[in-house]
Amino acid sequence: MMTPRSAVNIEDLRGMARRRVPRAVFDYIDGGAEGEATLRENCRAFETLSFRPRHAVPVGGCDLKTRVLGHDLALPFLLAPVGYSRLMHPQGECAAARAAGEAGTGYILSTISGHRLEDVRAASKGPVWYQLYLLGGRQAAEGALDRAQRAGFSVLVITIDTAVAGLRERDLRNGTPQLMSGRLGAMLPYLPQVVSRPRWLASFLRDGGVPSLPNVVLPGTGPLPMLDVATSLNDSCFVWQDLAWIRKAWPGPFIIKGVLTGEDARRAVDEGAAAVVVSNHGGRQLDSAPATVRVLPEVVAAVKGRAEVLMDGGIRRGTDVLKALCLGARAVLVGRAYAYGLAAGGPDGVARAIAILEADLQRNLKLLGCESLDELDPSYLNLPPGWPALT
Numbered sequence: 001m002m003t004p005r006s007a008v009n010i011e012d013l014r015g016m017a018r019r020r021v022p023r024a025v026f027d028y029i030d031g032g033a034e035g036e037a038t039l040r041e042n043c044r045a046f047e048t049l050s051f052r053p054r055h056a057v058p059v060g061g062c063d064l065k066t067r068v069l070g071h072d073l074a075l076p077f078l079l080a081p082v083g084y085s086r087l088m089h090p091q092g093e094c095a096a097a098r099a100a101g102e103a104g105t106g107y108i109l110s111t112i113s114g115h116r117l118e119d120v121r122a123a124s125k126g127p128v129w130y131q132l133y134l135l136g137g138r139q140a141a142e143g144a145l146d147r148a149q150r151a152g153f154s155v156l157v158i159t160i161d162t163a164v165a166g167l168r169e170r171d172l173r174n175g176t177p178q179l180m181s182g183r184l185g186a187m188l189p190y191l192p193q194v195v196s197r198p199r200w201l202a203s204f205l206r207d208g209g210v211p212s213l214p215n216v217v218l219p220g221t222g223p224l225p226m227l228d229v230a231t232s233l234n235d236s237c238f239v240w241q242d243l244a245w246i247r248k249a250w251p252g253p254f255i256i257k258g259v260l261t262g263e264d265a266r267r268a269v270d271e272g273a274a275a276v277v278v279s280n281h282g283g284r285q286l287d288s289a290p291a292t293v294r295v296l297p298e299v300v301a302a303v304k305g306r307a308e309v310l311m312d313g314g315i316r317r318g319t320d321v322l323k324a325l326c327l328g329a330r331a332v333l334v335g336r337a338y339a340y341g342l343a344a345g346g347p348d349g350v351a352r353a354i355a356i357l358e359a360d361l362q363r364n365l366k367l368l369g370c371e372s373l374d375e376l377d378p379s380y381l382n383l384p385p386g387w388p389a390l391t
Contacts, residue, residue: 039283042314054369074104086114161258262302300328318360
């Protein structure tokens, strides 16, 4: 039987995750919105970009270090916010944050976390950022922001692309809402997929079953039940005007995540964002949104150096990271790649996902003829027909 340590690439971890967790959990990680066109395009767009390497040049040890919002990172990628991580493995967000810190990089905690933000912050010796949804309304968000500041979170990441939850058809077919409801009658038709994974089920039950959200505390009510997330999202979407009170509640740097146009990028920077994340939510919100690497050059040009530019979506190999850096990203966020590892083997799986990407980066940076990430620029890429010319 394969273990995370034997995984050669992220696809190997994906296969292990599929075999370990119930279909509903795997498809939550793996799936996208509606017909999943954007999910597929995120990866395909990277494949259309080819390299222009420099050969027969001396290359010693490759330097993968970068600096993002004042944080010195050993790697040019951070672990992205992934909700419901505790359903993938009981250690969930704590395991991911710990692995990121041990690798010398950062972790971003989703509002939709099954672990207390204080425990996640304590688990990592690296930078930890807090990703904000306005679940439960302004009072609940202000409470979480106060706790995050006191716990030592250094950056706030505001996600702007969830006016409503995307239609994830796999989740509906798998009965995910019914399985999370706790109502036996509703759950019964979908239980075979759960009992077919007895090791996962045993660990899930030992961990207490479906958790509530300890970082979304509703005044006078308590933690938000996980089943209520979709409804709460629909009732509490972010608008630009919310930045007025968010800036008062959070005096530190903030990032706007979910940018897909130059117009939104300029608006974010004008509003004071220290960075923007080019993101289509991993293809999980608006289907037929463009691939993120495809619009990355437009956003970089729009920002004009006034803020840092990050991106996520479709990152499965170190070459994907390098291509994004060539196109102007300061760093990337990695989501599914480590989520597969978490589902496949908990802490060991996350550590293996990070190690695979790091080895990819070291090897391919040398093959490009570079000793440092600082050398990367658009001249190292061949752009396919139809892409805008880069300067």
